Amino acid sequence: xxxxxxxxxxxxxxxxxxxxxxxxxxxxxxxxxxxxxxxxxxxxxxxxxxxxxxxxxxxxxxxxxxxxxxxxxxxxxxxxxxxxxxxxxxxxxxxxxxxxxxxxxxxxxxxxxxxxxxxxxxxxxxxxxxxxxxxxxxxxxxxxxxxxxxxxxxxxxxxxxxxxxxxxxxxxxxxxxxxxxxxxxxxxxxxxxxxxxxxxxxxxxxxxxxxxxxxxxxxxxxxxxxxxxxxxxxxxxxxxxxxxxxxxxxxxxxxxxxxxxxxxxxxxxxxxxxxxxxxxxxxxxxxxxxxxxxxxxxxxxxxxxxxxxxxxxxxxxxxxxxxxxxxxxxxxxxxxxxxxxxxxxxxxxxxxxxxxxxxxxxxxxxxxxxxxxxxxxxxxxxxxxxxxxxxxxxxxxxxxxxxxxxxxxxxxxxxxxxxxxxxxxxxxxxxxx
Numbered sequence: 056x057x058x059x060x061x062x063x064x065x066x067x068x069x070x071x072x073x074x075x076x077x078x079x080x081x082x083x084x085x086x087x088x089x090x091x092x093x094x095x096x097x098x099x100x101x102x103x104x105x106x107x108x109x110x111x112x113x114x115x116x117x118x119x120x121x122x123x124x125x126x127x128x129x130x131x132x133x134x135x136x137x138x139x140x141x142x143x144x145x146x147x148x149x150x151x152x153x154x155x156x157x158x159x160x161x162x163x164x165x166x167x168x169x170x171x172x173x174x175x176x177x178x179x180x181x182x183x184x185x186x187x188x189x190x191x192x193x194x195x196x197x198x199x200x201x202x203x204x205x206x207x208x209x210x211x212x213x214x215x216x217x218x219x220x221x222x223x224x225x226x227x228x229x230x231x232x233x234x235x236x237x238x239x240x241x242x243x244x245x246x247x248x249x250x251x252x253x254x255x256x257x258x259x260x261x262x263x264x265x266x267x268x269x270x271x272x273x274x275x276x277x278x279x280x281x282x283x284x285x286x287x288x289x290x291x292x293x294x295x296x297x298x299x300x301x302x303x304x305x306x307x308x309x310x311x312x313x314x315x316x317x318x319x320x321x322x323x324x325x326x327x328x329x330x331x332x333x334x335x336x337x338x339x340x341x342x343x344x345x346x347x348x349x350x351x352x353x354x355x356x357x358x359x360x361x362x363x364x365x366x367x368x369x370x371x372x373x374x375x376x377x378x379x380x381x382x383x384x385x386x387x388x389x390x391x392x393x394x395x396x397x398x399x400x401x402x403x404x405x406x407x408x409x410x411x412x413x414x415x416x417x418x419x420x421x422x423x424x425x426x427x428x429x430x431x432x433x434x435x436x437x438x439x440x441x442x443x444x445x446x447x448x449x450x451x452x453x454x455x456x457x458x459x460x461x462x463x464x465x466x467x468x469x470x471x472x473x474x475x476x477x478x479x480x481x482x483x484x485x486x487x488x
Contacts (some may be wrong), residue, residue, distance in 0.1 A: 086432060190266075205407050251279055299331075324340075
């Protein structure tokens with residue numbers, strides 16, 4: 056049996072040079088170079104003095120890489136400042152984390168065109184991954200703040216009632232998981248506040264990619280909102296609030312079509328309904344379901360067992376097809392969860408509203424870059440990974456940079472568990488044009 060040395064007897068010294076905790080991030084940095092992401096950032100109109108130590112594009116590039124590596128707050132960037140691999144990627148030096156606060160504030164004030172330019176850049180990033188016919192999923196989320204951040208206000212907050220918050224509005228593509236657009240709003244706004252203006256902005260960004268369908272929950276609605284979809288010829292499917300007036304009209308219906316007759320019974324019917332705020336009547340699909348009660352040889356369903364859902368639409372589909380199509384929208388909750396848990400969009404960076412909106416767009420840009428990276432370079436088994444798992448499996452690997460025979464070599468840990476999958480990803484990146 057081999058003898059072991061007690062940990063307390065092992066000597067310690069801080070002498071390792073040119074080391075990095077994130078040797079595995081090299082594949083993602085290579086990918087950014089392949090798609091010329093730094094050059095795209097340089098094309099933005101915001102510039103600093105020619106003798107500035109950190110140009111704007113390097114600040115933005117550093118923020119994207121930091122959010123990719125799991126920094127939840129700007130303060131956490133201090134762990135990256137002396138990373139040898141990142142310093143080499145950024146030209147020899149990383150900014151101090153305190154500079155990032157100042158730069159976000161300065162850019163939001165002195166360069167008002169930066170937000171629309173970042174939205175346009177986001178479209179260039181996700182464009183190659185978008186399908187021919189888009190499914191636009193619309194939703195909002197609550198971001199609680201713990202201070203006196205500008206623009207924050209008290210509103211509906213299910214997790215922290217009574218606290219101030221922001222209420223961003225988000226648009227995702229339902230088939231590709233990509234974020235199409237986002238806007239930051241005050242916490243006391245309703246889900247549908249400024250939704251029409253937001254959609255017009257999104258359509259303008261998506262000029263080359265037509266939207267075929269749209270899905271949204273019952274927080275969105277109104278004559279102007281529905282009229283926007285109808286005017287553009289887009290098929291929409293949206294949940295409708297179950298009101299007493301709607302329930303009375305449904306109660307008068309007698310001829311339901313049964314779609315499922317198993318442990319659960321699912322029935323549907325289509326009605327023409329006009330809400331009090333609508334200027335015209337619209338097609339509403341009603342779906343009801345109930346659990347079967349088995350009593351010996353008798354299968355009973357009581358009137359009180361039915362659960363009703365109403366869906367407003369302009370599509371000529373069966374109620375069950377509309378219901379199932381709408382239910383696929385629930386994946387958007389996972390996309391928002393990934394943006395929050397993986398890229399910290401709910402961690403508010405500064406005390407200024409405009410700077411926080413800029414930070415939100417940068418984080419969602421990092422989210423889209425990660426999704427495109429997985430589609431372009433990773434194996435199918437890895438394309439479903441969250442960013443947290445991908446960091447653990449591929450990015451977190453000790454490494455050191457050495458010079459040998461006029462070459463610079465990144466020496467990763469020999470026992471890196473996913474070394475072969477990592478090398479296959481690197482080989483795919485090398486083949487990109």
